Every structure is written in structure tokens, then in C-alpha cells.
Amino acid sequence: MNITQVLFWFLSVLAVGSAIMVVASKNPVHSILFLIITFFAISGHYILLNAQFLAIVNIIVYAGAIMVLFLFVVMLMNLNAESEPPQRNKYLLYGGTIAGASLLLVLVAALKQTGVTGQMIQTNGGSVGLIENLGKLLFTDYVFPFEISSVLFLSAMIGAVVVSKREG
Template identity: 65%
Template sequence: MAITEIIFWFLSALAVISAIMVVLSKSPVHSVLWLIAVFFAISGHYVLLNAQFIAIVNIIVYAGAIMVLFLFVLMLMNLNKETEPQKNLWMKLTGVVSGGCLLIILISLVRQATEIKGKIAVTKTGDIGLIKVLGKELFSSYVVPFEISSVLFLSAMIGAVVIGKKD
């Protein structure tokens, strides 16, 4: 078994177990910490696929900024295990069964698909994930969506301030 496969299976197991613990944790703070573990595992997958820019941005934006925002809001609300609302058992069972049915159907679809048979996602090589290549493409072909996203950020900032303002 090559080292790439070992890393792939380790990161996959880490991501899936951490994602299950996000859903199962009773305390919201523990859920946030497990979600950070999921993001680090997914960043490891990006590094394995040689998508270095996406890996770094995933760590900085998701694990760094967004999850700290979640943690701040949780700490402000002072939530803990005792105040955690629970659905009743039948609702939970129904949710798990319906989600599992969707998973089984989609996996059987993937196993039957002939278009992707024998295709491989190349690991460790290829230079389309490097910052130089991505930056050139972003500032030439995709410069209009890039600039529009700045307007989106401005409107999100104004919206957050207006919604959060005490009146």
C-alpha cells in the first residue's frame, strides 16, 4: 500500500468520524471543535490533490475566521448541555433513516455510472492548484465575478450591522 493511499484513508476516516461527532455531540462547543477537525481533514485532502491555494484558503477562512465567529457567538449565548433542546426519539430515527436512504441511493448510482469508470483524480502532481496559475486565471477571465464578490461582501457587512443593531 503506497503512502498516498494510507494518507487518503487516514484523512477520510478522520473527516467522517469528526463529522459524525459534530452531529452527535451534546455540547455545542464540542461540535464546533469537531467541525474544525473536519475542515483540517478536508484541507489535507486538498494538499493531497496538490490544490495548495484552496488548502490554505480553506484553513484561513473556514477554520480560522468562520469557526472563530461561531465560537464567539456560542460563548456570548452561554449555551451548555443543560439548555440544549432535544427532538424526540422518533423524529431522530426518521431523520437518520431518510438521510441513510438518500446516501444508499446516491452510492448505488455512483457504482453504476459508466462515465466515471476507470477515471482517476491525480494526486501529488499537476500545477493547476498553484497560486500563480489560479491567480492569472482569476484576474483575467474571472475578474468581473471577483469584483462583484466585493460588492457582495459590502452588502453582507452592511446587512450584518443593520440586523445586529439594537433599536
């Protein structure tokens, strides 16, 4: 078991464990903090796959911007474990858990023997995920979607302002 496998298992256990804690914890602030841990673990996986650009973008955009926005909204609403709406319908709780677990079981069973099984992926090597390659591709082949995404951001910004503006 070399260092890559050790890191893989450590990051996987960290990601799955904190993802479970996101769903299980009562306090919304704790959920958000566990989700930040999950995103850092996923960024660690990106670094392990040598996708350096995406690892940095994941930390900046998800852990830095999106989760701070979530934390801001939760603290603005002053939500805590007491104000958390409890799931009174126990059947829904058990049914949802069983449904999700069954989906996992079916997908794992179906994908266990597919054609890609056993194909190795290149870890800690390769130049696919470097900024040089992705930047060149983004500004040549994908320059039109890149510009469209700026229009999307503008419309999202205007939409957020319009929706959250107090009626007056």
C-alpha cells in the same frame, strides 16, 4: 498501499468520524471543535490533490474566520450541554437518520456504475491548483465575478450590522 493511499484513508476516516461527532455531540462547543477537525481533514485532502491555494484558503477562511465566529457566538450566548434543546420527538430523530442514510445508499448505488467509475485522478502532482495559475485566471477571465464578490461582502457586512443592531 503507498503513502498517498495511507494518507487518503487516514484523512477520510478523520473527516467522516468528526463529521459524525459534530452531529452527535451534545455540547455545541464540542460540535464546533469537531467541525474544525473536519475542515482540517478536508484541507489535507486538498493538499493531497495538490490544490495548495484552496488548502490555505480553506484553513484561513473556514477554520480561521468562520469557525471562530461560530465559537464566539456560542460563547456569547453561553450555550452548553444543559441548555441544549433535546430532540423530544423520537420519530423525527429516527426518521431523519433513516432518510439521510437512505439518501446515501441510493446515491452510492446509483453512482457505483457510472461512466466516470475507475477514472484515476492525479494526486500529488499537476500545476492546476497552484497560486500562479489560479491568480492569473482570477484576474483575467474571472475579474468581474471577483469584483462582484467584493460588493457582496460589503452588503453582507452592512446587513450583519443592521440586523444585529439593537432596536432603538
